[in-house]
Amino acid sequence: MPKLLRPLSLMFFAATLATSAFAQTDSQKAFATIKNMPGSWQGSTPDGRPLKVTFTVVSGGSAVMSEILGDDEMVSMFHLDGSDRLLLTHYCSVGNQPRLQASVSADGKTITFNFVDATNLASPDAGHMQRMVLTLLDDNHHTEDWTFIDHGKVMKESFDLRRKM
Numbered sequence: 157m158p159k160l161l162r163p164l165s166l167m168f169f170a171a172t173l174a175t176s177a178f179a180q181t182d183s184q185k186a187f188a189t190i191k192n193m194p195g196s197w198q199g200s201t202p203d204g205r206p207l208k209v210t211f212t213v214v215s216g217g218s219a220v221m222s223e224i225l226g227d228d229e230m231v232s233m234f235h236l237d238g239s240d241r242l243l244l245t246h247y248c249s250v251g252n253q254p255r256l257q258a259s260v261s262a263d264g265k266t267i268t269f270n271f272v273d274a275t276n277l278a279s280p281d282a283g284h285m286q287r288m289v290l291t292l293l294d295d296n297h298h299t300e301d302w303t304f305i306d307h308g309k310v311m312k313e314s315f316d317l318r319r320k321m
Contacts, residue, residue, distance in 0.1 A: 181239050181240045182260040182264070183236060183239065183240050183241055183242040183258060183260070184236065184239055184240075185260070185264055186242050186258055186260045186264065186267045187220075187234065187235075187236050187242050189264065189267075189292060190211070190220050190234050190267075190290075191213055191217065191220055192295075193211040193220070193298070194211045194212055194213050194220075195210070195211060195319055195320065196208060196209075196210050196319070196320040197209045197210070197211070197298070197317040197318065197319055197320060198317065198318060198320050199315050199316050199317040199318065200315075200316075201226070201313065201315070202313060202314060205226065205227070206226075207224070207225075207226050207315055207317070208225040208226065209222060209223065209224050209225065209300075209315070209317055210222070210223045210225065218235060218236075219233050219234065219235040220233070220234040220235075221233055221234075222234070228249040229249065230246065230247060230248055230249050231246075231247040232244055232245065232246045232247065232288075233245045233247075241257060241258075242257070242258035242260075242267070243255055243256065243257055243258070243269075243272075244256045244257075244258065244269045244288060246285045246288070248284065248285055250283050250284070251276055252274050252275065252276040252277045252278075252282070252283075252284050253274055253275045253276060254271055254272075254273070254274040254277070254284045254285045254286075255271075255272045255273055255274065256269035256270055256271055256272060256285070256287065256288060257269065257270060257272050264292075265291060265292045265293075266289060266290070266291045266292070267289070267290045267292075268287065268288075268289045268290075269287060269288045269289070269290070270286070270287050271284070271285070271286045271287065281305075281306075281307045281308065282306070282307070283304060283305070283306030283307070284304070284305065284306075285302060285303070285304055286303045286304065286305040286310075287301075287302070287303040288300060288301065288302050288303070289301040295319070296318055296319040296321075297316075297317070297318050297319070298317055299314060299315060299316050299317065300314070300315045300317065301313075301314045301315075302314075302315075
């Protein structure tokens with residue numbers, strides 16, 4: 157290789173490495189979006205009862221806690237497992253803790269969490285959260301669609317939430 161081309165090759169190689177080092181996975185991008193949701197969100201349950209959800213960045217920014225405040229208070233924790241897996245652990249009012257893994261839509265606005273496993277699940281068909289779909293409509297408006305399954309019976313709850321200003 158001519159002497160003149162060596163420095164150019166090295167600069168190109170260094171630029172390629174730098175670009176790939178800063179490229180984020182879909183899971184990292186989705187987690188960054190969730191980290192930008194702290195605060196209080198208000199809406200109502202499908203039957204019209206008021207609902208409040210809070211998002212708090214915790215543990216030095218390594219997790220986000222979501223608290224559903226209402227008749228059945230529940231906590232969910234979002235966190236990355238490595239760089240390519242976004243998980244949600246849901247601490248359910250029925251006493252189990254399902255873990256769900258995220259997949260992200262092409263536009264990044266819909267994050268779908270599907271059941272992976274659970275602790276304190278009495279049997280595989282015992283009641284547990286099976287899915288949660290988080291749809292980001294804008295910085296101050298999102299929906300959460302929760303799917304609970306119990307011995308084959310599917311129950312769904314949808315929340316339309318707006319940031320409390």
